Amino acid sequence: MTDTIFSKIIRREIPADIVYENDDVLAFRDLNPQAPVHVLFVPKEPLATLNGATQADAPLLGKLLLAVAEYAKREGFAEQGYRAVINCNEDGGQTVFHLHVHLLAGRRMTWPPG
Numbered sequence: 001m002t003d004t005i006f007s008k009i010i011r012r013e014i015p016a017d018i019v020y021e022n023d024d025v026l027a028f029r030d031l032n033p034q035a036p037v038h039v040l041f042v043p044k045e046p047l048a049t050l051n052g053a054t055q056a057d058a059p060l061l062g063k064l065l066l067a068v069a070e071y072a073k074r075e076g077f078a079e080q081g082y083r084a085v086i087n088c089n090e091d092g093g094q095t096v097f098h099l100h101v102h103l104l105a106g107r108r109m110t111w112p113p114g
Contacts, residue, residue: 004096007098009028024043024060024064025042025063034104035109037103038104039102039103040100040103041071042099042100043061047060049088049094050086050088068084082104083105084103086100086101
């Protein structure tokens, strides 16, 4: 996998508004928020896309989603609701090829997104 902006944020080479961190996951506010709360959760171990995940990545993927839920509970919007989104590849809207989960909250989510 090539070095990405997310890898540089994980290594603290680029500043970010970090709101959550554990041994496996780092989360920071999106610079172009699509909701009042828009946080990106990235695994510290790089994985380009969800398509690249293998059975060996299952524990990491679980930890990634559990981090999203933990943050939502901690921040007080879990019961009201939130959206967790993984974009995969260009047609799926992925622009940074380091797997990440978008957590969106703070407003009613609609479908299609908007």
